[in-house]
Amino acid sequence: MDYKQKIEDLLTLYFIMGSQNGQGNPEYVLQQAIEGGITLFQFREKGEGALQGDEKRRLGERLKQICKDAGVPFIVNDDIELAMQLDADGVHVGQEDEKAAVTRKQIGNKILGVSTHTLEEAHQAIADGADYLGLGPIFPTESKDDIRKVHGLDLIQAFRRHDIQTPIVGIGGIMSANASDVIQAGGDGVSVISAIAGAEDAKQATVQLKQAVRKEQLEDF
Numbered sequence: 001m002d003y004k005q006k007i008e009d010l011l012t013l014y015f016i017m018g019s020q021n022g023q024g025n026p027e028y029v030l031q032q033a034i035e036g037g038i039t040l041f042q043f044r045e046k047g048e049g050a051l052q053g054d055e056k057r058r059l060g061e062r063l064k065q066i067c068k069d070a071g072v073p074f075i076v077n078d079d080i081e082l083a084m085q086l087d088a089d090g091v092h093v094g095q096e097d098e099k100a101a102v103t104r105k106q107i108g109n110k111i112l113g114v115s116t117h118t119l120e121e122a123h124q125a126i127a128d129g130a131d132y133l134g135l136g137p138i139f140p141t142e143s144k145d146d147i148r149k150v151h152g153l154d155l156i157q158a159f160r161r162h163d164i165q166t167p168i169v170g171i172g173g174i175m176s177a178n179a180s181d182v183i184q185a186g187g188d189g190v191s192v193i194s195a196i197a198g199a200e201d202a203k204q205a206t207v208q209l210k211q212a213v214r215k216e217q218l219e220d221f
C-alpha cells in the first residue's frame with residue numbers, strides 16, 4: 001500500500017503501543033483508539049515485560065488485522081524483519097537502530113519514519129528516504145527510559161526555521177492539554193503512548209486528543 005500522498009494527515013494522531021503499555025488488553029485498547037479517531041498506529045513491543053519471538057509476532061498479527069479492518073496504517077518499531085513478515089505499512093527507526101538508508105532498501109516503498117534530534121540527523125534521514133521525522137522528547141515522559149534531553153518545542157521550531165519541510169510528528173509527554181502547542185510549533189501531528197494506553201477510557205482520551213490537534217491544525221490553515 002502506498003500512503004505517501006497523505007503522510008501529514010496520517011501523522012495527525014499517531015498512537016504507539018505494545019503489550020507492556022497500560023493495564024488494558026492491547027487489542028481492546030487499539031480498537032477503542034481506532035473508534036476515537038487515531039490516524040496511524042505503531043506496534044512498539046519494547047522494554048520491561050515485552051513479548052519476544054512467536055508471542056510478539058502473534059500479537060503483531062492480531063493488531064495488524066485490527067488496523068487493516070479499520071483502514072489505519074500499521075507501523076512496526078525497530079524490527080524490520082517483523083515488519084516484512086507482517087506486511088506492515090511501514091517501519092520506524094531511531095539513531096540507535098538499523099540505518100535509515102539500509103531500512104529504506106529493505107522496505108521498498110513502505111512508510112519510513114526516523115527519529116532525529118539534530119539538524120544534521122534530519123538532513124541525513126531525509127537524504128536516506130525518510131517519509132516523516134519523529135522529534136522528541138517534546139515534554140518529560142515516563143514511557144521510555146533511554147530518552148535524550150527534553151527538547152521542548154524549540155527543536156520543532158528550529159527545524160522549520162531551517163526549512164525542513166518533511167512531515168514532523170512530536171513525541172514524549174504529549175496530552176490533550178499540550179497537543180496544540182506541538183502543532184503551533186510546526187508539527188504535523190502528535191504521537192502518544194500513555195495519553196491513550198494509560199487512560200481509564202481510551203476512546204474518550206483519543207477523542208479529546210484528536211479534537212485538540214484538529215482545532216489547532218484548522219486554525220493554522
Ligand SMILES: Cc1ncc(COP(=O)(O)OP(=O)(O)O)c(N)n1
Binds near residue numbers: 042097113115
Ligand atoms: C513516532 C516516533 N517517534 C520517535 C520514536 C522513538 O524511536 P527511537 O528513538 O528509536 O526509540 P524506541 O521507540 O525504539 O525506543 C518512535 N518510536 N516513534
Ligand SMILES: Cc1nc(C(=O)O)sc1CCOP(=O)(O)O
Binds near residue numbers: 134143147172174
Ligand atoms: C517512544 C518514545 N520515543 C520518544 C523520543 O523522545 O524519541 S519519547 C517516547 C515515549 C512516548 O510516550 P508518552 O506518550 O507516554 O510520553
Ligand SMILES: [Mg+2]
Binds near residue numbers: 078092
Ligand atoms: Mg528505535
